[in-house]
Amino acid sequence: MIKEKINQDSSVGVVKTQSFTFESLKLESGEKFGPVTLAYETYGTLNQEKSNAILIVHALSGDAHAAGVHEHEDNAGWWDAFIGPGKAMDTEKYFVICSNILGGCKGSTGPASINPKTSKPYALDFPLVTVGDIVNAQKRLIDHLGIEKLLAVVGGSMGGQQVLSWLVNYSHNLCAAVPIATTIKHSPQQIAFNEVGRQSIMADTHWKSGNYYDGPFPLKGLAVARMIGHITYMSDSSMADKFGRQKKGSAEPFKFTADFEVEGYLRYRGDNFVKRFDANSYLYITKAMDNFDASGGRRFEDILQGTKVKVLVISFKSDWLYPAYQSKEIVKACKLAGVETTYCEIDSTYGHDAFLLEVEEESHLIKHFLKKVFYAYEVTGDYGA
Amino acid sequence: MIKEKINQDSSVGVVKTQSFTFESLKLESGEKFGPVTLAYETYGTLNQEKSNAILIVHALSGDAHAAGVHEHEDNAGWWDAFIGPGKAMDTEKYFVICSNILGGCKGSTGPASINPKTSKPYALDFPLVTVGDIVNAQKRLIDHLGIEKLLAVVGGSMGGQQVLSWLVNYSHNLCAAVPIATTIKHSPQQIAFNEVGRQSIMADTHWKSGNYYDGPFPLKGLAVARMIGHITYMSDSSMADKFGRQKKGSAEPFKFTADFEVEGYLRYRGDNFVKRFDANSYLYITKAMDNFDASGGRRFEDILQGTKVKVLVISFKSDWLYPAYQSKEIVKACKLAGVETTYCEIDSTYGHDAFLLEVEEESHLIKHFLKKVFYAYEVTGDYGA
Numbered sequence: 001m002i003k004e005k006i007n008q009d010s011s012v013g014v015v016k017t018q019s020f021t022f023e024s025l026k027l028e029s030g031e032k033f034g035p036v037t038l039a040y041e042t043y044g045t046l047n048q049e050k051s052n053a054i055l056i057v058h059a060l061s062g063d064a065h066a067a068g069v070h071e072h073e074d075n076a077g078w079w080d081a082f083i084g085p086g087k088a089m090d091t092e093k094y095f096v097i098c099s100n101i102l103g104g105c106k107g108s109t110g111p112a113s114i115n116p117k118t119s120k121p122y123a124l125d126f127p128l129v130t131v132g133d134i135v136n137a138q139k140r141l142i143d144h145l146g147i148e149k150l151l152a153v154v155g156g157s158m159g160g161q162q163v164l165s166w167l168v169n170y171s172h173n174l175c176a177a178v179p180i181a182t183t184i185k186h187s188p189q190q191i192a193f194n195e196v197g198r199q200s201i202m203a204d205t206h207w208k209s210g211n212y213y214d215g216p217f218p219l220k221g222l223a224v225a226r227m228i229g230h231i232t233y234m235s236d237s238s239m240a241d242k243f244g245r246q247k248k249g250s251a252e253p254f255k256f257t258a259d260f261e262v263e264g265y266l267r268y269r270g271d272n273f274v275k276r277f278d279a280n281s282y283l284y285i286t287k288a289m290d291n292f293d294a295s296g297g298r299r300f301e302d303i304l305q306g307t308k309v310k311v312l313v314i315s316f317k318s319d320w321l322y323p324a325y326q327s328k329e330i331v332k333a334c335k336l337a338g339v340e341t342t343y344c345e346i347d348s349t350y351g352h353d354a355f356l357l358e359v360e361e362e363s364h365l366i367k368h369f370l371k372k373v374f375y376a377y378e379v380t381g382d383y384g385a
Numbered sequence: 386m387i388k389e390k391i392n393q394d395s396s397v398g399v400v401k402t403q404s405f406t407f408e409s410l411k412l413e414s415g416e417k418f419g420p421v422t423l424a425y426e427t428y429g430t431l432n433q434e435k436s437n438a439i440l441i442v443h444a445l446s447g448d449a450h451a452a453g454v455h456e457h458e459d460n461a462g463w464w465d466a467f468i469g470p471g472k473a474m475d476t477e478k479y480f481v482i483c484s485n486i487l488g489g490c491k492g493s494t495g496p497a498s499i500n501p502k503t504s505k506p507y508a509l510d511f512p513l514v515t516v517g518d519i520v521n522a523q524k525r526l527i528d529h530l531g532i533e534k535l536l537a538v539v540g541g542s543m544g545g546q547q548v549l550s551w552l553v554n555y556s557h558n559l560c561a562a563v564p565i566a567t568t569i570k571h572s573p574q575q576i577a578f579n580e581v582g583r584q585s586i587m588a589d590t591h592w593k594s595g596n597y598y599d600g601p602f603p604l605k606g607l608a609v610a611r612m613i614g615h616i617t618y619m620s621d622s623s624m625a626d627k628f629g630r631q632k633k634g635s636a637e638p639f640k641f642t643a644d645f646e647v648e649g650y651l652r653y654r655g656d657n658f659v660k661r662f663d664a665n666s667y668l669y670i671t672k673a674m675d676n677f678d679a680s681g682g683r684r685f686e687d688i689l690q691g692t693k694v695k696v697l698v699i700s701f702k703s704d705w706l707y708p709a710y711q712s713k714e715i716v717k718a719c720k721l722a723g724v725e726t727t728y729c730e731i732d733s734t735y736g737h738d739a740f741l742l743e744v745e746e747e748s749h750l751i752k753h754f755l756k757k758v759f760y761a762y763e764v765t766g767d768y769g770a
Binding site: 124128185186187188189191192193195196198199200202203204205220221223224227228230231234236239240242243244245255256258259260261262263266267270283287290291293320323 | 509513570571572573574576577578580581583584585587588589590605606608609612613615616619621624625627628629630640641643644645646647648651652655668672675676678705708
């Protein structure tokens, strides 16, 4: 996301997005849906025992491009600081996979994809997928790659929801899980922010009940949705540090120009986002997040009983979108269920964005956790066979 | 706002909105603007010494109807719980005035008013007014009512900004000031939330650069702006208490219906708001809030030097839109300037809305503060003559 010069020594270098297509997936709703394509990238090498694979799962607006650069481009992947030789997810040791999600718009099947029955984009004929469906599709990719047991699944925000879904549904296929800045289920406030974003998209006259693919796109509505998101990703104090009340010296005669730096920043972020994201995907993914409940309406500790997966939960002090108390609920349930769990609340001022930005402390935690898990896995020799 | 049955004993009863028009106002920009009409209401009786007048100033979406009911209607005024016989602003003792703001759309001159030069609504030809302009217009109303010195000015949120502006610009015309849940100046986060609301309005194709008065109104954009506002007015925990994750049993086939109670609530609030509020006013008022800086770029304590006004500052623990630290900045500056100041942070879970809802504790504080101020005023006999 942030354009930065790649350090050749610690970068995975030039990478290519691949894709995997399978015929159909049984959705949690019971519906059989297909074909399904997932875009994904891999970094590092799968060892002979297939015991060193780590799956990275992304947040709302992420994609399969987590590390390195694409040919003729110089934008590093969204979690490049964490993936590469010597980094938290050390590609000299581990085989790292990042999969784009079902319902997305970055190379995977989603509402903008062509519906084979109509030869037109699905739009709102796309099924209402769940986080469970997204994870079931990822499992198919992992099977396809010949991996029976992942060393770990790691992800923040909506990625953290996917990690919890892996933990609940595929505990036998995991050694470890790292849910970061996430929650068992969305609070009404989290639902409310997503809902306002959806309303903003649906209020755009170009949205046309989702059937906009042959005409102008609902870019303004999507931009406003993204701006709302950006406010919730930062903390009050990180905004104050970044912008203060600096005025942009605008001389335009129009009265509602971006006077303050923060206004210009939000407009820039909103306008940029619409170039790379599909409005209908925004609707589907946020709805999947809101509907997600890792505990399935039961007590989460009951669901986790007997789980052998090792868990590292990370939260950030100034994150008010996914506040630390939600991570502590995960930790509490894990402890009650007898799951080996480590918890760390990192003292950051970055707000929710911290999971992308607190490189040093977060890397330290993840690196040492993975090392321990990998060592135990090698010692037990239980390679999932 | 909240429909409630009026208790005849403690209500000011049936009231009528009045209006006051004056020829012109010199704006802080230097521009001479007029004519200006302000809508206002009064409750109680002005005493002979004209020493018992309290001015109530309202928040972003408020109006002059602060107490009692209008004829043939049963909606109590927005601060009815605080104004009436025996209440915090006791109408058996005090003469209470509530004035709608310049730039608003509830009977006062604003962008929807007719521009006498064109015989059409001003729309964006309306000048970019400031909180200072709003207060200067109120001062004209107070002069018109023959009051030289107000016993107090009381208001929350944007009302609190007006209170601070009164304190800075008209300290000789005040005995006391009660800024509630407010700030010396908006933080980037506060600006950001307002900016996204403005962007949402301006993204509505019906907005047409503000020239929508003869066609469809930008209702959807305004509704989204209001929904964003409502999220910021509540706390995470008050939302959780009010809504939980209750699903509304919707059987509609459309996929993005309001599934959760909180979604239905936001849509209802948004849709209701557009019936009573003008989108351009929303732009102008939020911009006035964002541009407001009571310290005028200096240190606030320097501005307050020599002020004889007594100040009561109130904040609320769960208010994250106008967090307590901002109220403490007001208190600190007052103390440094030697201004007699009382501060209370009320332990509420209601978030920013608490200034409308924490009736008991807030009433207690205001009532006793006003009593003390009124007694001191009577004893000194300084009736502002």
